[in-house]
Amino acid sequence: MSGIALVRKPGPRLAEGIVTHLSRSPVDAGLALAQHAAYTAALREAGWRPVEVEPADDLPDAPFVEDTVVVCGPLAVLTHPGAPERRPEVASVAAAVRRCGLDTVAIEPPATLDGGDVLQVGDTVYVGRSGRTNDAGIAALAAFLPGRTVVPVELRGVLHLKSAVTALPDGTLIGDRNCVDLPVLEPVEEAGAHVVPLGGDRVLMAASAPGTAAMLRERGLTPVLVDISEFEKLEGCVTCLSVLIPEKG
Template sequence: MSGIALVRKPGPRIAEGIVTHIEREPVDYERAAAQHDAYVAALAGGGWRPAYAKPADDLPDAPFVEDAVVVAGRVAVLTRPGAAERRPEVESVAQAVRELGMKTVRIAPPGTLDGGDVLQVGATVYVGRSARTNDHGITQLTALVPERRVVPVDMTGVLHLKSAVTALPDGTLIGDPRYVDLPDLLVPPEESGAHVVLMGGDRVLMAASAPQTATMLEKRGLSVTTVDISEFEKLEGCVTCLSVLIEE
């Protein structure tokens, strides 16, 4: 499996990004930019060709492109972020996916939906009810992806569903049961071990902050690539929210 990795470079105002469930820490813009370059290089090394959304230096959270669009096949569902100050991020992402030849549909008011609340596992789509994603948004997404089974998930104490749980290549859910109630969770040794990007086959991308989880997954037969995203973790970011992978 390979394709396109939609990404966006962080801007110099990144330190002003929204923080909800953790204490704010200083964010080093230059270090964040270098970490982002290394993250994109890791995806490229896994066969994912980078495609950059236009810079949005006036929007601090703009590098978290996952929240602006949900890709289902060749359809791009443009979201309506729950944080009003993040909604201007969507139009430039919309332009990027249209330039990639994708059909776009859109979440409309009063619906809100953040892409970070959407976890696709085969034909099943888990959607977290959160401060950013409401029932109107979940209902609209269900109608926009009729070929998928949409499963609403209650959660607590984290920003997004994918802050608490993602999936391994075989469909096993890996996550933290303190934040989300899903059956048969594989519990990682570190909180950031719940965040896994599938790069195709047995290859996964993870944060360097979860070395014990990386070892655990390697023992399960997976090929693990790790990247340092510490500056983004200070903003409740994780490896999943910095890209949207589009299969070709």
């Protein structure tokens, strides 16, 4: 598998990003920039071509591009983020996905939807009902995806669905049973619930989950570890720093 990896560099105001379920701790913007570069390099080395969205230095959460768009084949669903201060991030991401050749549709208010609440596994689309995504947002997304099965998921104590559960390349869900009522493989560490399938047996993971990485190696997978400590302080994980757009065909 290969294609485009949509990313956006963190700006100098990253430390001001929204924190909901964690206590705020100091964020090193310079280290975050270096970590983002290494994250992007890992995607490139796995065969994905990074495409950078226009910088948005006045928007602290802008590097978490996943929340602004949901890509389903040739369609890009532009979100209406649940946090009002994040809504200005969408326009520049919309321009980027259009340059990538995708058709766009948009979630309209009063519906709200964050991309971090959307987990696609084959023809099933799990959508977290969260503080950022409401029932109207779930219904609007379902209307844009005829032929897909959209499954709402109640969340407990996490920001987004993909803060609690993601999927391995074979479709196995991995995550925290305390946060979702789904059949999941439990990771060794909380950060191990977040994986990005890169193609084949490779999965991108945070370096803060070495035990889970070892478990996945025993299952025949090849973890690609990246240090994203500064983003984790803002409830970020490996999924939210990019949007993968597989090549056509």
